[in-house]
Amino acid sequence: MFEFTLTATDGRARAGVFRTPHGDLKTPVFAPVGTQATVKTLSPAQVAELGASLVLSNTYHLYLRPGDELVREMGGLHNFMQWPNPMLTDSGGFQVFSLSQTRKVDEDGVTFKSHIDGSMHRFTPERSIQIQNNLGADIIMAFDECADPNNHAYIKKAMERTHRWAERSLAAHSRADQALFGIVQGGVDPALRTVSAEFISSLPFPGIAIGGLSVGETKDEMHTTLDVVTPILPENKPRYLMGVGTPEDLINGIARGVDIFDCVLPTRLARHHAAFSPEGRLNMMNATFARDSRPLDETCDCYTCRTFTRAYIRHLIVAKELLAGTLLSIHNLHTMINLVNDMRTAIIDGTFNDKVESWLAQWRGNAEREKKPATESHSRSDS
C-alpha cells in the first residue's frame, strides 16, 4: 500500500504512480477541492467525467459540519459523497489560522471559534488525526502551524512547533489504509526550509507536503523555496505543494519536482464568471461575448467546450442561472487537469524541458495570483 513508483523523470520533473486503497494515482496530479464533501456545483459523476482522479476535502469544515463522527457512521468520506477514487484531507490547521474568527495557539494545540456559529473548539495534532481517521481519506496531513511569511521571528518558532506536531501526528495515526504526509514549513527562508525539509524527510512519512506557500509571497520566493526544498526530499516519496495554484504555478511546480497540487482557483473563478483560456483569463460577463458562437477554448475537449457557446454561457451569467458556475467549473478544472496530463506525457516522452517555455508563454495570461494575505485568502477551502 502507498507505494510510489517513478515512471520517468525529465530534468527535475517527475512522472510517477502512487498506489492508494482507492486506485493508482498517476502523478503529477491536480486535485479539485471539495471543501464541504462536494466540489462546488458539480456532481461526482461530472467530476469524474472531466478527468479528475484525486479530490481534496477540508477537515476544518467537515469537523464543524456535518461532523466527522457522522461521516464515519455513513461509511467515511468516499461513501458519504460517493467519490470512488482517491481522496485527500488537510489537517484543518490552515483553516483554523485563516478562517476561524479568533484562535489561541499553545504548544499543545489551537483553540478557535467556529466561523459558522461562534462556538469554541480545540484542535491538537492528536485530534486532527483522529478526525481525519474518521473521515477516511486515502491521504491525510500532519497538523501544522502555517505562519505569516513576513514575520521571520515567528516563522522559526512555528516551524519548530510543526516538527514536534509532525511527530505527535505520526504517533496518533492509527489507520494503515491512510497515508499520513508530513509538512515542510519555514516560510521563504532558505535556511529554515532546509532544516525543515531535512527533518520531515527523516520521519517515516509515505509522502511529504510543502506548506506555507501561496500565502502572499512573490512568485520568485515560491520558486526559490521549491528550489531549496525539493532536492532535499527523498526521491521515492510523492511531494505535494499545498493550495497551489494557477496554470503557471503548476508548470513551475512540476518543473521543480512537485507531484501533487490542489487549489480552489478553478472553481472559485468559475463562480466569479472567469474562464481559463490560452487567450488569457476571460471574464464571461463581458458584453463582447453576447453573440460569440465559439466555445470558451477552441482547443479544449471538456463537456462545456464540446457543447456550449460563449454566448450561451454569458446569457446564463447575466440571467443569474446556476448552470453558469457548473459549466465554467467543468471547463476550468478540465483545463488544469488536462495541462497536468500533457506535462505527464511530456515527462514520459522526454520532451518536458523542450516544452516548458511554450507552456509558460501560453498560460501566463491566466496567472495573476490573488494578492490577499494568507489570513484573508481562504485559498485552501472553497467557500
Add this chain to the structure above:
Amino acid sequence: MFEFTLTATDGRARAGVFRTPHGDLKTPVFAPVGTQATVKTLSPAQVAELGASLVLSNTYHLYLRPGDELVREMGGLHNFMQWPNPMLTDSGGFQVFSLSQTRKVDEDGVTFKSHIDGSMHRFTPERSIQIQNNLGADIIMAFDECADPNNHAYIKKAMERTHRWAERSLAAHSRADQALFGIVQGGVDPALRTVSAEFISSLPFPGIAIGGLSVGETKDEMHTTLDVVTPILPENKPRYLMGVGTPEDLINGIARGVDIFDCVLPTRLARHHAAFSPEGRLNMMNATFARDSRPLDETCDCYTCRTFTRAYIRHLIVAKELLAGTLLSIHNLHTMINLVNDMRTAIIDGTFNDKVESWLAQWRGNAEREKKPATESHSRSDS
C-alpha cells in the same frame, strides 16, 4: 410533420405519439420547465439522463433576456441551450399577466413593464408568434389572455378576445416546422369552456392547450373543467394542460384524456429542499434525516437515489451547497416523468383504470397545491 397517432386508450386515458422535427414524443408526457433556456441547476446531459423528452421554455423571459433575435442568430433555442429533443414555448401571455409590474390590455395586445429593468414592451398575437418563430421550438402557443377565474364577467370577455387572438396567431405563424397550438379558455364556467373548446377545435391547430387552470381554482373545479373540455376536443390532436402540476394532478389529468403537461413544481420544490416520495413530500432540511442512510425514495432509480443518502443531501442543504438543488431536481423530475411513463405503459396494457386509484393513494401526500392567486404564483416560469 406533427402527425399525432393514438397508440392505445383505456377509458378516457390516451397513449400516443406526436411526431416533431426533433423526434417522436411519446404521450402522455411531462415537460420540465427551462424558463431562461436552462432547466435550473441541471445540464442538458443531466436532463436527458433523467428521462425527459420535452422541455418548455418561456417566451416572456427569453424575449427580455437574451432576446429572441440573439437566440435566432445562435441557431434557435435547441442549438442555443443544446437540447436536442422536442421543445415547447409558451406565448408569453401568462407571464405578462402574472409577472410584469404593470400592463394595459387592449384589443390589439398588451403593453407591459419588464420585471427586470422596468422598461416598456408590447406583445400582440403577431409579435408573440414572431418571437416564438425566432426561438424555434417545435411546439408554440397562440397568444391568449388568462383572466382571474373569480371574475366571471371578465372571463367571458377574455375568452372572446383569446378566440380572436387565436385566429390572428394562426395568420401570423410562418414556420411549417413549428406546431402552433390553440388555447381553450373560459375559467371554470362549463358553458364558456364548452364554447371555447368548440371554437378552438374548429380552427386548424395541430394541437390544443387547456389554459386558465392551476391558477387558484379548486381541484374539483379543475376536474370538472377537464370533464367538460376534453370530450369536445378532436381525438386526433394532442391536448396540453398548461402549468399543471402535482403528481396527483397528472394522474387526474391523464385519466381525463390529457396528453402533455408542464410544471415548475419539481424544480422549484427542489430549490426549497423538498423531495417527492411515496411517503409524502419530504422536507430534507429536517434533522430527522441527518443520519438517514436510505435514498430519498427506495423505489426510485434516478441518479440521486441510486447514488446518495438522505444524510448526504441534508448535509448539502445545511451547508448551503448548490449540489442539493441539483440532486433534488433530478429526483423530483424523474419521479414525475417515471410516473407518467408508468401510466403510459398501463394505458397500453389496458390496466390504467385498475391502477388509477392506487396511484392516487400513493401520491396524495405530495399533492398540496400552492394556494397563491394566479397573479402571484408565477407557476409557469421557474424563477
